[in-house]
Amino acid sequence: MSDLFVLLRHSLAGLRVLIAATLLCGLVYPLVVTGVAQAAFGWRADGSLITESGAHTNDPAEAVGSALIGQGNDDEGLFYPRPSAAGDGWDTLSTYGSNLGPEDPDLVKAITERQREIAAREGVTVDQVPADAVTASASGIDPDISPAYAALQVSRVARANGLSDQAVTALVAEHTDGRTFGFLGEARVNVLELNIAVRAQRG
Amino acid sequence: MNAILAAVLQILGLVGALAFSVPLLGRYLAHIYTSPKHLRAEAVAYRALKVDAEADQHWRSYAMSALGFSLAGILFLFAFGRLQNLLPLDGGFDPLPSDGAWNTAVSFVTNTNWQWYSGEAATGHLIQMAGLAVQNFVSAAVGLSVAAAFARGLARTRNQGRIGNFWVDLVRTTVRVLLPVAFVVAIVLVAAGAVQNLHSVHEMTTLTGGGQALTGGPVASQEAIKELGTNGGGFYNANSAHPFENPSPFTNLLEIWAILVLPFSMAWAFGLIVKDKRQGGAVVATMGTLLIVGITLLTWAEMAGPGTAPQVAGAAMEGKETRFGEAATALFAAATTGTSTGAVNGMHESLTAPGGGVAMFGMMLGEIAPGGVGSGLYGMLMLAVVTVFLCGLMVGRTPEYLGKKISRDEMVLVAVYILTTPILVLVGAAIALTAPAGLAGLSTDGPHGLSEALYAVTSAANNNGSAFAGITSGTPFWNTLLGMLMLLGRFVPMIFVLALAGRFATANRLPANSGTLPTHRPLFIGLLTGVALVVVGLTFVPALMLGPIVESLS
Numbered sequence: 001m002s003d004l005f006v007l008l009r010h011s012l013a014g015l016r017v018l019i020a021a022t023l024l025c026g027l028v029y030p031l032v033v034t035g036v037a038q039a040a041f042g043w044r045a046d047g048s049l050i051t052e053s054g055a056h057t058n059d060p061a062e063a064v065g066s067a068l069i070g071q072g073n074d075d076e077g078l079f080y081p082r083p084s085a086a087g088d089g090w091d092t093l094s095t096y097g098s099n100l101g102p103e104d105p106d107l108v109k110a111i112t113e114r115q116r117e118i119a120a121r122e123g124v125t126v127d128q129v130p131a132d133a134v135t136a137s138a139s140g141i142d143p144d145i146s147p148a149y150a151a152l153q154v155s156r157v158a159r160a161n162g163l164s165d166q167a168v169t170a171l172v173a174e175h176t177d178g179r180t181f182g183f184l185g186e187a188r189v190n191v192l193e194l195n196i197a198v199r200a201q202r203g
Numbered sequence: 204m205n206a207i208l209a210a211v212l213q214i215l216g217l218v219g220a221l222a223f224s225v226p227l228l229g230r231y232l233a234h235i236y237t238s239p240k241h242l243r244a245e246a247v248a249y250r251a252l253k254v255d256a257e258a259d260q261h262w263r264s265y266a267m268s269a270l271g272f273s274l275a276g277i278l279f280l281f282a283f284g285r286l287q288n289l290l291p292l293d294g295g296f297d298p299l300p301s302d303g304a305w306n307t308a309v310s311f312v313t314n315t316n317w318q319w320y321s322g323e324a325a326t327g328h329l330i331q332m333a334g335l336a337v338q339n340f341v342s343a344a345v346g347l348s349v350a351a352a353f354a355r356g357l358a359r360t361r362n363q364g365r366i367g368n369f370w371v372d373l374v375r376t377t378v379r380v381l382l383p384v385a386f387v388v389a390i391v392l393v394a395a396g397a398v399q400n401l402h403s404v405h406e407m408t409t410l411t412g413g414g415q416a417l418t419g420g421p422v423a424s425q426e427a428i429k430e431l432g433t434n435g436g437g438f439y440n441a442n443s444a445h446p447f448e449n450p451s452p453f454t455n456l457l458e459i460w461a462i463l464v465l466p467f468s469m470a471w472a473f474g475l476i477v478k479d480k481r482q483g484g485a486v487v488a489t490m491g492t493l494l495i496v497g498i499t500l501l502t503w504a505e506m507a508g509p510g511t512a513p514q515v516a517g518a519a520m521e522g523k524e525t526r527f528g529e530a531a532t533a534l535f536a537a538a539t540t541g542t543s544t545g546a547v548n549g550m551h552e553s554l555t556a557p558g559g560g561v562a563m564f565g566m567m568l569g570e571i572a573p574g575g576v577g578s579g580l581y582g583m584l585m586l587a588v589v590t591v592f593l594c595g596l597m598v599g600r601t602p603e604y605l606g607k608k609i610s611r612d613e614m615v616l617v618a619v620y621i622l623t624t625p626i627l628v629l630v631g632a633a634i635a636l637t638a639p640a641g642l643a644g645l646s647t648d649g650p651h652g653l654s655e656a657l658y659a660v661t662s663a664a665n666n667n668g669s670a671f672a673g674i675t676s677g678t679p680f681w682n683t684l685l686g687m688l689m690l691l692g693r694f695v696p697m698i699f700v701l702a703l704a705g706r707f708a709t710a711n712r713l714p715a716n717s718g719t720l721p722t723h724r725p726l727f728i729g730l731l732t733g734v735a736l737v738v739v740g741l742t743f744v745p746a747l748m749l750g751p752i753v754e755s756l757s
Contacts, residue, residue, distance in 0.1 A: 003267075010271025016252045017370065018275050018341070021377060025340040025428075026333030029382060033389045033424040037399035040390075045399045047417055047447065052410070060405035060417050068396055068446040073411040082525065086441075092416045093324055093404070095441035097522035097550035099673035101559075101651040102510030103754060111516045131518035132525055138444035138532075138549045144525035182204055183212035185452025186528030195410055 054196045065192050070143040076121075077160035077202070078195045079145070079153050082132055083114060086140025098136045111135065122152050144188035147176050161202040171197045210502055210530035213456070214495075217534070220460050221467060228380075228464060229471025229483070235375045236351035236367075237476060245374055256374075259365040262705025265352055266698055268369035269345055273312050273694065276338060280308035283334040287327055294327030294403065306682035311338035313693035314346055314575055316429070316436030316545055316668035317685055319677040323418045323439050328401060335436060336425045340381050341373065343432030343465075346577030347380075348372035349697055350469055353581050354476040356704030357605050360712045364705035380465075381431060388427035388461055395457075396450030397423040422447050430461035433575045435545030435668040443535070443548040444524055455531050455548060459538045466490070466542055466573035469580045477605055481723035486583055489731045493572035497565050498537040504558035505529040505536075509755070513555060522553030533558065540565035543575030545668025552655070552671040559671070560751030563658055566665045567743045568735055569624060575666060581700045583731075587722065588617050588703075590734045594720050604722060606712035613706060620699040624664050624692055625742040631660035631688050632746065640680035646673030650757070654750035659685065664692035 037045040043056050049063035050056060057063050065071050070081045072090040087094035100107035114134040119126045130148040150172045158168040175194040178187050241249070241256065249256040260268065284304035287293050299307060303319060310317045311334075320326065326335070352366040359366075393399045402419035409415050422438045426448050429435060439445040449455055467487055474483020505519050506529045513519035523532045532549035539546050540562040551562055565572065571583040592609050595602025602609040635641035635656045645652045655671040662669055663685040670676070676685065721727060 006267050007271050007274070010267045011275045012271075013252070013254055013370070014268070014272030014275035015279070017254060017272065017373065018279055018337075020248060020252060021341050022279075022333050022337050025377065025382065026337040029386070030332045030336065030421040030424040033386060033393075034399050034401060034421060036390055037393040037423065041393045044396050045393050045423075046402070047398050047400075047419055048396055048450075049407075049417070060407050063407050063417075064410045065407060065415060066417065066446075068450050069415070070446075071409045071415055072413065073409070075411050078411070090413075090415065092418050094321060095323065095439050095445050096321075096672070097441070097444070097553060099550050099552040099646065099671070100512070100521065101552055101647065101654075101671075101673070101754075102512045102519070102521075102555050103651060103757065104512065104647065107512045107521060107553075108515055111512060111521075115515075127517075129517075131513075131516045131520040134516050135518075135521040135523075138522045138524050138547075138553075139439075139441035139446060141441075141446065142524050142526075143446055146525055179204065179209055180452040183209040183216070184456055185213075185526050185531045188525045192410065199410075 050192070050196070052196065053200070054193065067190065067193060068143055070141045070191060073195070077157060078198060079150060079157060079191050081191045082142050082145055083134065083136045084140045085136040090141060092141055095139050095141055097138045097140060122156055124152060128152065143190055143192060145191055147172070147187050147189055150176070150189040150194070157198060161198060163201060167201060168198065171201060206506065206530070210506065213530060213534060214498060217456060217459060221463060224464055225467045225471050225487070228468035230475060232380065232468055232472035233475035235379050236355065236372065236472065241371070245378065248374065249370070254370045256368060256371050258368055260368055261364045262356070262366050262701045262708070265366055265369045266701045269349060269697065270694060272373065273345060276312040276341065277308045280311060280334050280338060281305060283330055284308060287330045290329050292327050292329035292401070296325055296327050299325065302679040302682040303677060306686040309686045309689045310668065311335050311434070311436060312342055313666050313689045314342040314432070314434060314543060314578070315663060315666040315689045315693070316434045317663055317670070317689065318436055318668070319682055321440035322437055328420050331425060331438060332421050336428060339425070339428040339432045339434040339436070340377050343381060343434065343576045344373050344376035346575055347376045347465070347469060348577065349700060350473070350577035350580040351476070353584060353700055353704040354473045356708040357607060358477045359708040360710065362708040364709045366701070366704045366708050381428065385424070385427040385431050388431065388457065389423045391457060392423040392426055392454055395454045397426060397454065398447045399423040426458070427461065429546060430458045430544065431465060433462060433466065433542045433544040435539065437546065443546045444550070449548055452526055452531060455527055455535065458546070459535055462538045462542050462544050462546070463573060465576045466579040469577055470573065470583070473580055479605070479723070482605065485723040485728050486580065486587070488728050490571065490573035490579070490583060492728065492732055493568065493735065494537065494541045497541055497561055497572060498534060501537045501558050501561045502530055502533040504555045504561065505533040508555060509557065510555050519555050522550030524549065536562050537565065539669060540667060541570065541572040543570040543578060543666045545662065547669050550672060551669055552673050556751050556755040559654065560747060560755065563654070563661060563747070563751060564739070566661050566667045567628070568739050570665055570667065571735060578666070585617050585620050585700070586735050586738065587731055588613065589621070589738070590727070590731045591720055591722065593734065594730065600718050603713055603719065606715065607707045607710050608713060613703060616699045616703045616706070620696050621738060623695045627664035627688050627692050628661050629746065631664060631684060632657050634684060635660060638680065640678065641684070644675045644678055644681050646675065650750050650753040654754065657746055657750050660688060663688040666693050
């Protein structure tokens with residue numbers, strides 16, 4: 001019984017310390033970080049929003065999306081992103097992967113179907129379809145595709161927009177990032193920025 | 204550049220960054236855990252909060268303070284979750300259900316950060332900042348404090364079980380270590396693209412005229428402490444795979460560094476606190492060896508991509524982000540399960556079978572490679588005591604560690620410490636797999652379903668928090684079970700650690716002689732690594748056989 005009393009006494013001291021910690025770590029810290037972040041890196045702190053012309057903006061009403069967040073499209077004149085398992089697809093209120101395991105028959109079936117679909121769409125064989133094109137990302141809002149998947153889509157996009165393959169290939173190259181410092185992460189192509197550039201080129 | 208070379212350089216870059224920062228931060232930690240001087244602001248705060256900062260607490264009193272503080276934290280967070288709709292900045296979300304609020308309160312106070320809910324769809328900005336993120340700081344500080352108290356116990360002689368002052372350790376860790384480092388990391392994260400604002404959800408029109416919600420929030424500030432404090436609870440459901448939490452390969456490496464730096468630094472600080480740098484070096488080396496093995500195996504598994512789905516697709520990219528790819532995802536997965544973090548930058552359920560097995564084994568090791576902040580160090584030191592005990596038995600001498608005799612009473616404490624988590628994991632798994640309500644939460648059956656359940660209870664009992672996330676755990680059954688496992692898995696071992704620290708502080712120091720086993724040489728590092736693997740192996744191999752191993756072989 002006395003142990004319980006002692007614990008209670010320590011809990012009350014704990015509660016006082018916790019309230020102080022809540023003010024310091026729960027309000028002062030995030031608000032100071034917010035202040036500094038907004039002052040120094042306002043565009044990034046607000047979500048790296050871009051407009052239809054590719055310009056930076058902080059106003060979601062002007063933006064067509066965030067450079068960091070992938071979005072779905074079904075326009076054959078644009079580059080397609082990876083499959084998304086976020087909600088019904090590209091749902092930023094429900095970001096997630098499929099969470100299907102490596103032996104899951106549904107996953108194997110989905111991959112095979114996507115391969116067939118993409119191969120038919122791009123006029124290539126199934127074994128030319130890269131892995132990222134047929135697998136759902138972790139976040140469900142992956143902004144990037146691999147350079148291989150971008151290359152696969154060049155001809156279709158060029159044809160649909162009346163552009164030459166070379167012109168579209170050049171746009172892809174312009175929007176390809178290599179590994180950071182040459183060895184971190186993977187090379188990638190930002191789909192939204194690339195699509196904005198394609199639409200600008202088409203005029 | 205060739206993918207394997209890039210993967211190796213990425214690992215070496217991480218090792219280099221840690222090799223540079225760990226001795227510096229370790230020295231700083233050792234200083235704050237031994238200095239008698241308070242900062243002026245701290246002294247004022249102690250007086251205002253009516254906290255006795257001068258007492259050299261007996262281990263029982265130290266434990267009471269740690270438990271009392273955590274109890275207050277659980278009740279506070281439970282109330283916060285239940286009442287979030289009545290507070291400002293609630294984002295329009297409902298209060299958490301009672302089983303969910305219980306689970307979340309325990310989860311964040313125990314440094315686990317298991318999340319049954321989806322952050323962007325259940326928790327407003329205020330509870331994220333002033334509820335959850337506060338526990339990210341203080342639960343980490345509790346872990347570091349207990350580790351510091353244990354180190355001081357070993358460093359002292361004839362001190363009547365007195366091991367320091369909990370409140371001083373807690374406040375100094377929070378104010379002098381976690382806040383400043385988190386601040387710098389948070390700003391760098393924003394500079395590299397992470398978001399940090401207080402906006403509510405805005406609807407945007409996409410390039411092709413669709414709709415997309417823009418989900419802002421105080422993300423970078425939370426991300427920084429989530430990694431540094433080895434917490435792991437994501438602002439968003441996708442956790443560190445979400446581009447607003449982890450926008451680039453650079454931020455990815457920074458976050459992995461942040462996950463690992465404090466656990467390693469605390470081990471370095473241990474050597475300085477016991478006034479024998481080599482002892483800290485040996486612990487760091489053991490942790491590093493185990494971690495490197497884990498990283499290598501996981502990277503190999505993900506890059507080789509065994510299994511039906513990865514083979515059909517051509518690579519194990521399901522549940523991975525393009526910007527990270529296989530190597531950077533594997534590196535993050537090894538770091539997050541080698542510590543008690545549980546943040547993820549890819550979906551662990553979609554890891555290859557051997558990759559998922561390594562991740563699970565990392566947690567089962569008790570997270571000592573390098574482990575959670577503080578808890579990794581005391582977990583490893585418990586195994587060090589087992590190691591000297593075994594060696595003592597082999598040569599027929601009374602075992603001692605750092606001059607402290609290891610007798611029957613000490614070994615009883617160590618044994619119950621080591622048995623606590625496996626008992627929780629295996630009993631928890633048994634309950635989950637026999638109860639219909641437990642099975643109902645699994646997304647699949649067969650070996651992968653067993654892995655899912657085993658991963659969940661392992662994650663909870665070891666205070667990790669990552670998941671094979673196909674599991675539906677937001678049910679009263681799973682919330683209650685996992686809440687119990689998290690609570691017992693955190694505080695029961697902690698009490699044994701403090702009790703042992705008290706015994707060490709009371710004991711005399713025996714002078715080293717020709718029969719003393721040196722605990723800083725490569726031989727000891729090898730023995731300690733072996734003991735860690737054997738203890739875990741014997742405990743968990745049967746369960747692993749039924750899950751990831753069967754799956755790998757099928």
